[in-house]
Amino acid sequence: MTNPHDFRPRYMQAADELRECIRSGRLAPGEPVPSEPDLAERFAISRTSVRHAIQLLRDEGLVRTEHGRGTYVRAPRKHIRSPRTARYQWEKERALLDDAERAQTGATEHDTGLAIGDLKFSADYAPVDAPPGIAERFGVPPGTRLLCRTYETSVTREKVPLSIARSYLIYDMAAGNPALLDDANEPWAGGTMHQLRTIGVEIDRITDEITARPPTPGEAQILDIERGVSVIVLCKISADITGRVVEFSEVVFPGDRTEIVYDIQLARWAN
């Protein structure tokens, strides 16, 4: 079945042929790929080589393998939009509302259009000594006491979180309102923008830095990510109206189902 005049490795030739079947639709999303022994016979190669070929397709995100069941052609995953520009401004205005109004809906509901009961949420606070990289962002000496808050947000119906977030505040600043030091107060209606407002801080400017990298084994497990899929890391640096950095947060999204959105309004040309 493989071409004797082709000197590429046989597992690659097999992968190429399977890839072509998928691209052309002869193997449609959701359909099973033939079993490993079948493919071994069909391509006249060993099962080891078949597995190598399938591994390539897995790394390309084209197939998903389930132990004891088979290998299936993957459908592209549904993206969850995470609009940042709109969310930040909305969150800031919401911080001015009274308690009852703020309680009605959270930022993630605003992003995703889900109702407030559809979302599950867990938070954990702990004081930490600033590692050098993070101290630098705040412009404080390494070792300065920070409040580290970790969050997992998930859709109630699904086991898998939408994101894992770690947010840092200067501990002594947050201590201006002792309620901000206790994770029992989460979920806090109104989010970080409102929390900071209780200590007289107004966020004026946010810088987002976006990168991608392979997940750590822990992240792969929590986010239910398969081999070859990266996470998107969003570092958000918030400065107050005096230009001082007041919050640094790092949000980890599953790369195969997240779409991060920014709207940029440009200044008009003078006429």
Added chain:
Amino acid sequence: MTNPHDFRPRYMQAADELRECIRSGRLAPGEPVPSEPDLAERFAISRTSVRHAIQLLRDEGLVRTEHGRGTYVRAPRKHIRSPRTARYQWEKERALLDDAERAQTGATEHDTGLAIGDLKFSADYAPVDAPPGIAERFGVPPGTRLLCRTYETSVTREKVPLSIARSYLIYDMAAGNPALLDDANEPWAGGTMHQLRTIGVEIDRITDEITARPPTPGEAQILDIERGVSVIVLCKISADITGRVVEFSEVVFPGDRTEIVYDIQLARWAN
């Protein structure tokens, strides 16, 4: 060497131990990992299992393997910052300058701080019929004639491109200035914003959508991406002052060395 009371697969135990060596610094970036036969003996497993373990580490981005030389601990890759907000506004203002001023520096030089001679650039124009996904962005019927422009930008000293971009314009609109239809006019001093200005279009609002996915084999080759590393895909939708979408472009960045940056200025609270 592997623990008989641990019932996890042996290749995972081996991977765990190597991962711990790297995290702890006992194997520092740049240092070689022991050879496969060495590791097989040390862990008392077959070379196949050793290779399986190393593959895991490769997928996590921790090591890099070079045929005939060995496997080395990877240093984190240097990130190239790609600030979007600042770039877009800068590019828009630059479109108003005269030819000589515009020729002095391009957008990528603005982003990276490199001089104009440091960058290499290739462009290719071709008319295409709009596929459904892209037609939808423009709000035109599928099959409408578009001008598809592909670009590769690289640093002259390095073989590997910084990004691959594909930009689409409505063909009939671009034809308003025939110079816009010919890739021989690239690099066009002033970029797309100036090109559009020659046909009376002012871009007013840009929406960026960012996702990550595994590279296609072609992208992996062009961008010199290793297994397990994803690409970051930035879809840029530009609308003119009437709200009509006038350009759609898709930029593919290597995920392991790109950092995309947005600055968001929030409205002040009324006092």
Added chain:
DNA sequence: GAGTGGTCTAGACCACTGT
């Protein structure tokens, strides 16, 4: 129990990199 994928071995040969 039959069929699927997951782990593992021992050994062979090839391709590439150094000296």
Added chain:
DNA sequence: CAGTGGTCTAGACCACTCC
């Protein structure tokens, strides 16, 4: 040349899923 990783085999046994 010796040493590295890359390809490949044939076969064994295990773990999981479904009937």
